[in-house]
Amino acid sequence: MTQPLQVLIVDDEPLARARLRTLLADCRDPAVEVVAEAGNAPGAMDALRRTPCELVLLDVRMPGADGLALAQALRGLPREPAVVFVTAHAEHAVQAFDLEAVDYLTKPVRLERLQVALQKVQRLRDGQRNGDVAGRVETLVIQDRGRTELVPLSEVIYFKAELKYVTVRTASRSYILDASLSELEERHAESFLRIHRNALVARRSVRALEKHDDPEEGDGWAVRLNGVDELLAVSRRQLSSVRDALTR
Numbered sequence: 001m002t003q004p005l006q007v008l009i010v011d012d013e014p015l016a017r018a019r020l021r022t023l024l025a026d027c028r029d030p031a032v033e034v035v036a037e038a039g040n041a042p043g044a045m046d047a048l049r050r051t052p053c054e055l056v057l058l059d060v061r062m063p064g065a066d067g068l069a070l071a072q073a074l075r076g077l078p079r080e081p082a083v084v085f086v087t088a089h090a091e092h093a094v095q096a097f098d099l100e101a102v103d104y105l106t107k108p109v110r111l112e113r114l115q116v117a118l119q120k121v122q123r124l125r126d127g128q129r130n131g132d133v134a135g136r137v138e139t140l141v142i143q144d145r146g147r148t149e150l151v152p153l154s155e156v157i158y159f160k161a162e163l164k165y166v167t168v169r170t171a172s173r174s175y176i177l178d179a180s181l182s183e184l185e186e187r188h189a190e191s192f193l194r195i196h197r198n199a200l201v202a203r204r205s206v207r208a209l210e211k212h213d214d215p216e217e218g219d220g221w222a223v224r225l226n227g228v229d230e231l232l233a234v235s236r237r238q239l240s241s242v243r244d245a246l247t248r
Contacts, residue, residue, distance in 0.1 A: 004033040005121060008051075008081070010044045010070065011059040016107070020057055020086065023111050030122045041065035045073065052079050055121050060087040060096075068092065071099045082121045093148035097141050104148050120150075140168065142175045151175060153191065157205045157227045159184050161198040171227035193245050195223055196235045203245055209234065 007024065011017045017037050024032045036047040040062050048056075056074065060067040071083050085096045088107040096104050102124060103117035138153040155170045161181050168175040185192065185200055192200040205225045212222035214233050221239055222231035234242050 004031040005055050005118060005125070006033050006035045006051075006053040007055045007057060008044060008047055008053045009034060009037045009057050010039075010041075010062075010067070011057075011086070012039045012062040013059075014039070016059065016086075020109070023109060023114050026111055027115055027118055029115065030118055032118065041067075041070040041073070044070055048074075048077065048081070053081050054125060055082045055084065055102075055118075057084050057086050060085055060089055060092050068095055068099065071096070071101065075099070082124055084117045084121065090148055093143075094141060097139070097150065103150050106148070120152075140175075140177065142168065142177055149175065153188065156192075157202055157225055158232060159192065159200040160232070169228060193241065195238050195242055196233055199232050201225060201232060206242070206245060209242055209246060 009017050009020050011020070017039075021034055021037075024034055035051045035053050038044040038047050041064060044056065044058075056071075058067045058071060065073075067085060067087070071085075074080055074083060083096075083099070083101045084103045084105065085092070085101050086105045086107065086109060090106050093104045102120050105113055105117060140151045140153060140156070142149040142151055151168065151170065157169045157171065159177075159181060160167045160169070166177045166179050166181060166184065168177050181194075181198070181200060185194055188200075191203060193203050193206070195201055201223060202225075205227060206223050207226050208224040210222055210224055210231065212220055212231055212233065214220055214222070220236070221234040221242075223234055223242060224231055
């Protein structure tokens with residue numbers, strides 16, 4: 001039987017800590033055990049010395065050293081816990097992810113969103129137990145309708161340029177990312193393949209290359225991808241590299 005995630009709650013507001021405790025009590029997948037609480041950074045470090053844990057749910061703005069400073073200090077511990085920020089201030093998300101936070105939740109926290117964050121931590125913990133020393137999941141930081149989403153790169157099926165933005169497609173939904181395809185291609189060339197001037201696809205998702213009549217480009221080729229129903233056009237220039245990818 002899988003052991004519950006051991007959690008430390010760090011927030012200077014007692015009511016905020018109590019609300020998190022209540023939400024965590026309703027989480028089942030994975031189950032959670034709150035092993036300690038703290039109202040500031042020194043209290044959190046003291047709690048961790050007495051009772052190591054696997055996850056710190058951490059507020060950003062606190063008296064004295066703030067949550068970002070505490071997260072930095074946690075990275076030096078022999079048994080570094082995962083960090084999920086829980087805050088009313090969305091503007092610190094980029095800094096949080098620079099510190100390799102697993103997720104960033106904004107208050108008031110919904111149970112469903114908390115559950116998603118816990119599942120990310122669970123996958124991280126499982127990866128470490130299975131010998132993944134790095135243990136970190138490569139992710140995209142996406143600003144979505146006032147919220148900050150952390151999308152694992154392993155869930156992305158394709159990137160497609162649309163006007164000034166890029167559509168990021170997973171099996172469950174689409175996101176809009178303010179980036180360029182060239183940037184993404186350079187950064188993730190090992191995992192993603194250019195198939196057209198406007199599209200990159202996950203190499204692992206390419207299922208088949210098919211003849212395709214495109215309304216804009218006429219007779220040509222398209223790839224069929226695992227996880228989505230739509231076909232994506234392949235340009236003549238990229239056809240040979242797509243064929244090579246399918247034969248590997």
